Amino acid sequence: MANQGSRDACLNYIAQLLKFNEKRSQLQMEERSLAGDGFMLNLLSVLQNLSLKIKLNKMDFMYPFHPGSLISIKNDTRLKLTSQEVSDWLEEFDKTHEHQPPNFSTICWFLTLHCHHLSLLPALQKYQRRLRAIRDLQKLLDETVAAEAQWRSTPFANRNKQFIKRWKQQLKKLNKSKACADAGLLDKNLMRRSLIFYTSVSEFLLSLMTNTPPGGALPELPLSSSPPPAFAAMPEWYVEDIAEFLLFALQYFPSVITDNMEDSLITWLLVTICSSNMIKNPYMVAKLVEVVFVIIPTIQPRCELLYVRFMNHQISQTVLPGALMKFYTDVETTGSSSEFYDKFSIRYHISLIIKGMWSSPVHRQALINESRTGPHFVKFVNMLMNDTTFLLDESLESLETYPRGTGTDQRRRQMGEAALRTAAEQDEAA
Numbered sequence: 001m002a003n004q005g006s007r008d009a010c011l012n013y014i015a016q017l018l019k020f021n022e023k024r025s026q027l028q029m030e031e032r033s034l035a036g037d038g039f040m041l042n043l044l045s046v047l048q049n050l051s052l053k054i055k056l057n058k059m060d061f062m063y064p065f066h067p068g069s070l071i072s073i074k075n076d077t078r079l080k081l082t083s084q085e086v087s088d089w090l091e092e093f094d095k096t097h098e099h100q101p102p103n104f105s106t107i108c109w110f111l112t113l114h115c116h117h118l119s120l121l122p123a124l125q126k127y128q129r130r131l132r133a134i135r136d137l138q139k140l141l142d143e144t145v146a147a148e149a150q151w152r153s154t155p156f157a158n159r160n161k162q163f164i165k166r167w168k169q170q171l172k173k174l175n176k177s178k179a180c181a182d183a184g185l186l187d188k189n190l191m192r193r194s195l196i197f198y199t200s201v202s203e204f205l206l207s208l209m210t211n212t213p214p215g216g217a218l219p220e221l222p223l224s225s226s227p228p229p230a231f232a233a234m235p236e237w238y239v240e241d242i243a244e245f246l247l248f249a250l251q252y253f254p255s256v257i258t259d260n261m262e263d264s265l266i267t268w269l270l271v272t273i274c275s276s277n278m279i280k281n282p283y284m285v286a287k288l289v290e291v292v293f294v295i296i297p298t299i300q301p302r303c304e305l306l307y308v309r310f311m312n313h314q315i316s317q318t319v320l321p322g323a324l325m326k327f328y329t330d331v332e333t334t335g336s337s338s339e340f341y342d343k344f345s346i347r348y349h350i351s352l353i354i355k356g357m358w359s360s361p362v363h364r365q366a367l368i369n370e371s372r373t374g375p376h377f378v379k380f381v382n383m384l385m386n387d388t389t390f391l392l393d394e395s396l397e398s399l400e401t402y403p404r405g406t407g408t409d410q411r412r413r414q415m416g417e418a419a420l421r422t423a424a425e426q427d428e429a430a
Helices: 004-020 037-051 083-096 104-146 157-184 188-210 237-252 254-260 263-273 282-294 301-312 314-318 320-330 339-358 361-373 377-401 407-429
Strands: none
Touching: 004 037, 004 104, 037 104, 037 157, 037 188, 104 157, 104 188, 104 237, 188 237, 188 254, 188 263, 237 254, 237 282, 254 301, 263 282, 263 301, 263 314, 263 320, 282 320, 282 339, 301 314, 301 339, 314 320, 314 361, 320 339, 320 361, 320 377, 339 361, 339 377
């Protein structure tokens, strides 16, 4: 930072590191040809410290579209625009906008943002996949060992013994890998620095959404029906990464989030949920709704103070009830092949948030007002009752078809009983 002669060369070096490791963001990646989690997390820590004191008002928000940008978003899915719409807008934008040489703060901040996407998020996802693999493998091993009396005298005895030996070795490796990840990834300081940076990202996104300077007054809702092109052309993962990080941190470090979340991040979450039309992919908004769902004290008891802050926010007390009802109806169709099943999870989260609001006099009055004058209430209640009827029908049919028993029948009966409980909760929310 102090030596201007080497500063640009260092930024170029970091940009090349990110370019060579851009495939780390893919679900299926060839890890041997990419940098490991340890190296990438060390690089992230350096960039986080460099970006700690950067002020957003000194940055060029249009840097991702700069001709000389060290980052590339060319192949990324955008928040609202299609690739053709982005090309058309950029063609007009370059004619009217005079690009200035980017300063150190701008380059460093955007490199840090992209480094989070290529280092922290893949590491979090890999950690969760590893936990699932350990859990599934341990369950398979336990079931096979428990059934040894049944296969001991069969022709499959030797094969099963080899499987057990192999599974134990795999479990040992996975547990060692998990211990290393616990030491490097589950670090409060790393989570705290990441939260601070993602708070600045939320301020950046909110400024683009509302066409106002960062750190300004509370925006007037509802926002415009058509989002500003600069916001609509930003990569979708700018929003998704914040949600994924918050969901992970709330699970493993709820106290870090509760103690360090700033009002600006809360405002951005609420504004984005209440302006779901600004984002093309409904699953992005659904993840933000899930963040609010997770901080409900009955779900995560250690987030009670954070939940109170959310509920005391002005947007939460006025606009959020109607926005949740609207989004409840919007997820009837998401464009995904699994939309029929996905909508039940999303609506379950919404129903519990609304149920929690009903215990607050302020929110209860807002819900009552929405029921009297809101344009989405009738459709919301209609879909809520349709879902309840469907879940009750499926539950009773499962309970009738699969009597009490063991094995598969018992598991199916448990699934039917779970659906019945979900239907009862939906009904109570209604």
